[in-house]
Amino acid sequence: MRSVHRVSARAGIVVTGTEVLTGRIQDRNGPWLADQLLELGVELAHITICGDRPQDIAAQLRFLAAEGVDLIVTSGGLGPTADDLTVATVAEFCGRELVLDEAMEERIAAILRRLMGDRPGVDFDAVRAANRKQALVPVGAEVLEPVGTAPGVIVGGSPTVLVLPGPPRELQAMWPAALATEAVQQAISGRTRYRQETVRMFGLAESGLAETLREAQGSIPGFDALEITTCLRRGELEIVTRYEPDxxxxxxxxxxxxRExxxxxxxxxxxxxxxxxxxxLLAGRWIATAESCTAGLLAARLADIPGCSDYFLGGAITYSNEAKAELLNVDPVLIAEYGAVSEPVAESMVTGALHHFGADTAVAISGIAGPGGGTPDKPVGTVCFAVRAGSVAITRTLRLPGNRSDIRERATTVAMHLLRRALAGVDD
Structure with a gap:
């Protein structure tokens, strides 16, 4: 990452929750909030994670305030149970008393009635009393309408503290309303107005990109005004560049x-x-898959992509040679001659998938993800790919690094890129 030092609004994030701290639940709020703040041009100083203990939350708030941030965003700890103490801790940190917001308490009660319906054997008054603490807010704070049952809270000041719920669905839905408030706008008023562009590459080593960036630093006027972040994942390079309009x-x-x-x-x-x-690119086509070592990961990926499910007919997972022969009509003689992990067998699997599902586009993957399945000629990580899209056919054999999980994920990504090339009309 190439850092550019400039004066800007600064923020810190406090993710609360013992279940997050101990790793039982993965933190999704910190990275998401970081993304939102960076897109706004707010400099992110720190993301901290702490348990539900008030003294630990207070310590994080004091730390960020001492760092001079303009805005602190917290997530979690807004529920009705005894360990949900974020609002009370923030109130004490800001020197505010907690008071009952009666209108909010009524809104929370209405939400509870709707959720509970006519469930027999449930004491609604007891449930309402248990949830009343969610309507306790610091004096003078701005209250954000709940998405679940927990409202958000904004306490203006130096720093301003924005308190959001822990469930990502609720936090993300509440963010636009929080951002629109005068207190938050005032806190981030010094932000830098950035543009952000993203470029993606596949099949290039990170060292190759680093060499190009070094060349750019010496040859491009104003290069130091660009803030460049690179990330390598499963063979793909993501290059995010942030810069001011000039x-x-x-x-x-x-x-x-x-490009050059x-x-x-x-x-x-x-x-x-x-x-x-x-x-x-799939629009108007019908696609099917045939997989062995990837165990259906490509089929699952295609089915999960918005828009792809309309064109995805199905997939066959064929580990054994018998399954390849029975389900995809792969000739056993072909397997005996070349081996199950071979380009001829992968091409035959593609043909079988096209006919079996009545598709016009198909992808086949046959490989050795290991452990213990390789040979000197075909070590673990050897994967054969075949893609057919109309008259375009692509066949590849690659050796992919990593353990079983890494090989499967990388193979799936390779298959997607080969499919993209075939659909775009680029063959071998």
Whole structure:
């Protein structure tokens, strides 16, 4: 990452919850909030995670205030149980008393009635009393309408503290309303106005990109005004560049250099993912899959991509040679001659998937994910791919690094990129 030092509004995030601290639940709120703040041009100082103990939450609030942040965003600890103490802790930190917001208490009661319905044997008054603490707010605080049963709270000041619920669905739905409040707008009023662009590459080593960026630093005027973050995942490189409007010329020159140096690897200049591109290219087609070592991961990925499910007919998982022969009509003689992990067998699997599902597009993957299944000629990580899209056919054999899970994930990603090329009419 290339950092650019400038004065900007600063924020810190406090993720609360013993279940998050101990790893039983993965933190989804911290990264999501970080993304939102960065897009706004707010400099993120720290993300901290702490348990539900009031003294630990208070320690994080004091730490961030001492760091001089303008806005603290907390997530979690707004429920009705005894360990949900974030609001009370924030109130004490801000020097405010807690008072009952009677109108909010009525709204929470109405939500509870709707959720409970006419459930027999439930004491509604007891449930309402247990949830009343969710309507306790610091004096002078602004209250955000609940998405679940927990309202959000904003306490203006230096720093301003924005208290949001823990469930990601509720937090994300509440964010626009929080952002629109005067207190939050005032807290981030010093933010820098950034533009952000994302470029994606596949098949390029991170060291190759690093060399190009070093060249860019020495040859592009204004390059130091670009804040560049690179991330390598499963063979894909994501390059996110943030810059102020006067850095636009430098970014255009950088993009031109990336095109020149890495034309075959550069597949997205607008931030679109390979999944999104495949979904658009599949329109009007019918696709099927045939998999062995990936155990249906490609089929699951296609089925989960918005828009792809309309064109996905189904997939066959064929580990054994008998299954390949029976379900996909792969000739056993072909398997005996070349081996199950081979390009001829992968091509035959594609043909079988096309006929079995009545598709016009198909992808086949046959490989050795291990452990213990490889040979000197075909070590663990050897994966054969075959793709057919109309008259375009692509066949590849690659050796992928990593353990079983890594090989499966990487193979699925490779298959998506080969499919994208075939659908775009680019063959071998």
């Amino acid at each position: 850095g636009a010329d430098a970014y255009r020159e950088l993009l031109a250099l990336l 140096r890495h034309a075959t690897a550069l597949y997205s200049e607008d931030g679109s993912t390979v999944d999104e591109q495949v979904a658009a």
